[in-house]
Amino acid sequence: MIRRTGRAEALPGAGRPARDHASRWRLGGLACILSAGALLVGCARGGPAPATSFLRSVDLVDMTDRMGESLSASPAVAARAATDAPWIVSLSRLSNFTNQIIAEGEKWLYLVRLRSQLAQTDLSQERAIAWIIPADRWRLVHQEPGLPPEPYGVRADPTHVLTAEFHALTHTGAAGRSDAYLCAYHLLDLSDGRLVWEDAWEVKRTIHGRTWD
């Protein structure tokens, strides 16, 4: 306010202090700089940085680690001995009932990594358990690093099947989106359909901001 008054008084006059003169140039320059800054910032053409409430690779790792621990510690597995009749456990790909797209190959990873975790322990030898993948799906997953080979000749005659089913409760609103996931694993005895083991891994992911914008 003070500066503006001073400038108004100086306009019709014969002279003005050099400092005022310079400050006005600075003011004008500042206006230009701010405007140009706004232009440059505004017109910056960065692309979108996605932040979703979907499952991520860290979830795959944590989930399969925990499910492996749970299966190893389950009474049905713990009660087995190396001399028992072997379990030939066929892996089935997960059923995706979430609202997230999970590609076919990725669906297998959620079981194959669990198998891989278990195969790296002594569980297979100590509890007489062999893990197999259906032949038509093997090509999708056999290149997964660290995957141990299957026992020869057992694929055709599984005794059990390990399945997974992912569900999600999705909520979208003005403030953001949340997906609450329930990832359930089941081990079924194929001879009688008995549920040998089940456990679930849960997580809720939330993102904030307008979902339509």
Next chain:
Amino acid sequence: MGGQAHHPRADLGLTTVTPAACHSGRSRVRSGIAAALAGLLSIACQSAPRNLDAISAYYRYDFHLAREGVRGDARLRDDGQTILNLHRLGAAALADGDLDEAETMLRRLFELLSTAGLNQDRTTAAVLVHEGVRIWKGEPFEQALAYYHVSLLYMLRGDWENARAAIANALFRLTDFGEYRTKETVARRAAGDDTFLDRGYTAVDTDFTLGFLLLGLAADIAGAAGAPEAFAAARSMDPGLTDLADTLEARTFDTLLVVEFGKGPTKIAYGPDDALSRFEPQDRGRGPLLVDIDDAGARTVPTVLDVNRMAADHRWNAFEDVRRAKSILGDLFMTGGLIVATADGRRAGERVLIGAGMVLAGLLTKSGARADTRYFEFAPQRVYLVPLRLGTPKDVLLRVQGGPASGYRLPDLQPGTFSRPRVIYARMHGHGSPQPPWLAARSLQHGNDHTGVRPGDGPWILGGSDLSTPSGETLSAYQRHGWLRGAALHDLESMYAAEEILIGAGAEHRPGVLRNPSFRHIVEGGTGLFTPHPDSMGYKRVMYTPHAAFRARSPLVRNAPRRDPPPPNEERLPESMHP
């Protein structure tokens, strides 16, 4: 004051500086600054121009050219247009039968659409500069269409779990402003109430009937919950589609046609400072689809989705008040800036500088007032769903009542099963588009990976007409017909390599290259040998169009022996008896 100095519609309104000032030296300085600023603005802040070549190609049924037109933008650029470009290329690739490229685009599109707050840090820039600096996410109805296209991709792949997941995302709730049923009334109300847009609406369930029908079907086939509820919702929203919902729910069909027709609405700016936008229909009507199987007479199929109607519904649109507020702000800034810049008096130099700053600020906001008119140009005007019970391969002719008479023919269409129906996607255009002969063609011109090598045929590069990719099975078939006798598979592959022909669509990795020719088929001047997704429109175009004989460039192919006469009686032997 403003009457002389400022024209309300002059977005870069520096030509309206007073005549007297124009003849002074100062005015030249001002004009110079103004021109520089205007130039800077026009360069830096203009929205990306529409890709008219790609749009034109798309509506000429040249989907491969449309893909080439948008591929560079979709694959190489990462900016505010990314979502739009992904949708463009994904949709064009779907129509062209390249599901791999479509999936690459549409999966990223899905991820980006499923974010929140993408433009959170750009709101200020959008107000100060231009709505176009925002990351384009599309109006809500365009987002629903995008999710539908993602779902369609997975239906075409037979992946019903992901089809369900994708379409479920399209059923988001809408904002209903009650009695304010047009954009203008919403904007007017919002201008007098800053909280209106955030609090003046009721969140209502979507009326996206197509989405509910597809959700019901996909959930049912995938074994997920919610199918009966989805079909019930569709029936309640559009009782005229009850028969269709019943058929889909009963699963008494083995083939599902998803037919898109016409040009969706175009987006224009209008109103003060062009601050508002609306969608204007390009094609109109809701005429039924006529479906004729084996020329036995047409039956009519109703429209499931009218995109014109969706685009005109305020519940499927957003953000008009922001543009209007910016327009007002722009006028104030512009007026003030020009007053300072054109006033006579001493110390004109500094005034010019101050004024220029204000003009620039005003121009920034004023230019920002213009509504963002980017939109998804490949949207259809309407969509039909056609469940068919074919049983055996049949000829299917599709025409739209009131549309081009020739229609689109799917010869020898192979059905799926009741438990896993086969999905076919057709993208048909209206009268404004040419109708290439292949649309109605009945005769297959080229054997391919879908049909197998036809009797007597050999590879196209050696003078035959077969476009199968090389394999042991393909080579055996050629040799049974007298071609490439004594050759090994490696020899055939070497011939393709000698001609620089790549096996598969997009097999060449060309980082930084806008138009990768390996996505284009060799019969259309590209370098790729592949079979588009069977019974896609790209498949029909490539395989049902007669193409000129291949002109070999390499000595290996030029000098390769052509067809030998088959040994006596060999052609009559059953296939199983051949080596």
